[in-house]
Amino acid sequence: MATTAFSQAYGTATVQLTVDAISECVDSRALPPLTVLDRDEESAHRDLFLLNEPEYQGCTFTLRNLWPSEQSWLYLDDTGLHTHAIDREHESIAFMALSQVQVELIMDCDTDSTRSKRSVNTEPRLDHLGPYDYGDSTWLLGNTISHNPRRGIFNLIVNDINDNAPIFVGKEQEPIVVAYPIAELEERILPRALAEVEATDADVGENAAIVYWSREEVLAVSPHSGFVHVRNNARLENNTRLTILATDLNGHEQGLTASLQLLVKLIDTSHIAVITVQNAFLDDEKYIVGNLSASVGYEVKVLKSTVISEEITSETDETRSKRQAILSTGASLQLYVYGLLQQEPVDVQRLTEDINVIETVSIADIISLEDHLENLQICPSPGRDIALLVSTIVLSVLLFILIVVAAVWYFLRWRKNRNYEEFSDEASLGTRSDSPVSSPKPESFPKPRINIEDLKKSERRLQEMLQTPVEEVTVEPVAVPKPVESKINIPEAPIVIQSIDKLKDADESEEEDVFGERARDKRKSVVTFNENVEKIIHVEDPPDDSDFEVYRL
Structure with a gap:
């Protein structure tokens, strides 16, 4: 134990x-x-x-x-x-x-x-x-x-002690040359990664646990897989040198660190070829690329790889042998590749010619990227076009329905507002002439808040004053002179009230309103009085009900 x-x-x-x-x-x-x-x-x-x-x-x-x-x-x-x-x-x-x-x-x-x-x-x-x-x-x-x-x-x-730093695979060939498409081409083929790095450590356990990283602002490095990606909206320049780091002890600050330099070469359609390999999957990529590099005599690298399904007709199924049916997987591996010779990209024409003569790899087709993109534009996928057409029709119908509903709603709302305006009180002539002017609302001032502390202080001072003994004061009588009375005769002025009827001589005109009634203009009077009037009381005679008629509409 x-x-x-x-x-x-x-x-x-x-x-x-x-x-x-x-x-x-x-x-x-x-x-x-x-x-x-x-x-x-x-x-x-x-x-x-x-x-x-x-x-x-x-x-x-x-x-x-x-x-x-x-x-x-x-x-x-x-x-x-x-x-x-x-x-x-x-x-x-x-x-x-x-x-x-x-x-x-x-x-x-x-x-x-x-x-x-x-x-x-x-x-x-x-x-x-x-x-x-x-x-x-x-x-x-x-x-x-x-x-x-x-x-x-x-x-x-x-x-084991951590006495061995990580070692990058291919360190002896530093800098490692990698190619990346130009900005105009990047969006069309979308490379899988800029590079894939790998490092080994002679130690064991945590001392050999490696984390990949980089200080470059344009790069994003996967810490465990070693895939190096270009960040979004980042632009690489030709012949740019980038540094990738690997640290053991799971990236701890006390771990040992190794570095690897990458040299970036920008390429376009004149350097990229598209290879289709029959009966292959993503697991076979490294084996295929290794055979291609060994056969052509220079390094072949992959920008992107996809698996595409093959369409097999019933006639082909009947004619092919049982062995062919077993070996056929019904899928092909499509590789976007480029070549590097003495750290420079290889022209696509030479690349396709060198790969065409290889017999160790079952290559179904190889064309340049430019021809591949033209074929995609000339021969689009029928299924994709049908789906696009159906979606366009559905969206058009929905948009038309929304426009019709909005137009009907707007028309009904406009018609309702028009009828309301014709029969409203504001539209009548009498209402417009008799409508009183709204008087302004008086301003409301906030009530002053009573300060309790000041009130308590005043109360204490008052109590102190009341408790203080009052000195006796002797008051001697003083002779007050008797006031002299005088009489002033004020003439009695009469109170004059003058009433002027400015509309007395006006012609009484009657006009008919929209309802066929005759409306009389109100008579207005002006009253003047002098300064001796203290109060005026105005009493209106109650209206005679016989002078009014009630109409119900």
């Missing part, structure tokens, strides 16, 4: 011990049957096991390699078992799921006399074998250990 120091997680491993020999010793000195140690790589470690203890005096020790059989890292001296600096990336232990070194320590004493006893179970164990065969076991701790007090197994696990 093993337990971690911090998280206290534990694991168990089963070890089978069989008796291989019985030692008859006069003392109790013995070696531990199994010792498991772990140490970091790239550093020397001493005193893995001490042999200069008093209990081991008079004994000699021998070291035998178990795995790897030719290792020289672990060694013995007079003091004990030690190790030199171990490189975990060494080919003898680098491929192991858990890199480890195993040795056997044999102790011989002068007083030992040994008799051997064979194990009862002589059949070899095969249940420990697995996909990774490290000689006779996938996990060295699972080996059968022969029990002997004078022998001990020491298993040293080599811990």
Whole structure:
């Protein structure tokens, strides 16, 4: 059983011990049957096991390699078992799921006399074998250990440290040349990515977990797949150099970083060819491109790839053989490719001529991108045209219905407003002449808010004044002179009220309104009075009901 120091997680491993020999010793000195140690790589470690203890005096020790059989890292001296600096990336232990070194320590004493006893179970164990065969076991701790007090197994696990930076594939050919279509062509073919980069790390575990990134503002890099994309609305210039970075430790700031430079070449329709490969899918892209590059003698790269279905008629199904029917997948892979020779794009005419003579790839058709785009315009897809026509008709009908509904609604609303205006009170002549002028509303002023604190202060001051003793004041009588009366004769002026009827002499004219009634103009009077009038009371005579007639419309 093993337990971690911090998280206290534990694991168990089963070890089978069989008796291989019985030692008859006069003392109790013995070696531990199994010792498991772990140490970091790239550093020397001493005193893995001490042999200069008093209990081991008079004994000699021998070291035998178990795995790897030719290792020289672990060694013995007079003091004990030690190790030199171990490189975990060494080919003898680098491929192991858990890199480890195993040795056997044999102790011989002068007083030992040994008799051997064979194990009862002589059949070899095969249940420990697995996909990774490290000689006779996938996990060295699972080996059968022969029990002997004078022998001990020491298993040293080599811990990996982050001492190796990532390495980009193709770094030796830096800068890596990649092509990208010009801005006018980019929208028509829409490349899958600018490039796909890959890096490896000699470490294991988290030390080899790589994250891709870039400081370039025009690029967007997928952190795990390594696809390099051009951002929206970004424009690349010809012969632009871009830097891609890869950091281990999952991109941690303490991780090691490697860089790779890309050289961008802008291409147009004169450099791009469209290849159709029969019975192929996206999984076959790398294999096809590798064969094309090896056959033409220069590098062939892909801008875009799509899978298109093939139309197979019934006559073809009847004539082709059973083997052809099995091998045919009913789909083809269409590749938009370009060539690079000495870091320069290859002309499309030469590219198509070189690929046409290749026999290792089942190429159904190869044409230039310019011809491919012309064919798309001349021979459009019938299904797409029918769908476009149907959608156009439906939208036209819906638009016509909306226009008709809007026109009817507007006409009804206009007609209703017109009838209302003809028979409204505002349209009558009498109403327009008799309508009083609306008087303006008086302004409302906000009520002043009473300050409670000031009111309390005033009340306290008043109470203090009332509680203050009042001094007695002696008032002496003073003779007041008697007022002298005088009489003034004021002549009595008569109160004159003058009423002038300005409309008295006006001609009484009668006009008929829209309802055929005769309306008389109201008579207006002007009254003047002098300043001695204090109050005027105006009393109207109640109207005589006989002078009015009520009409119901």
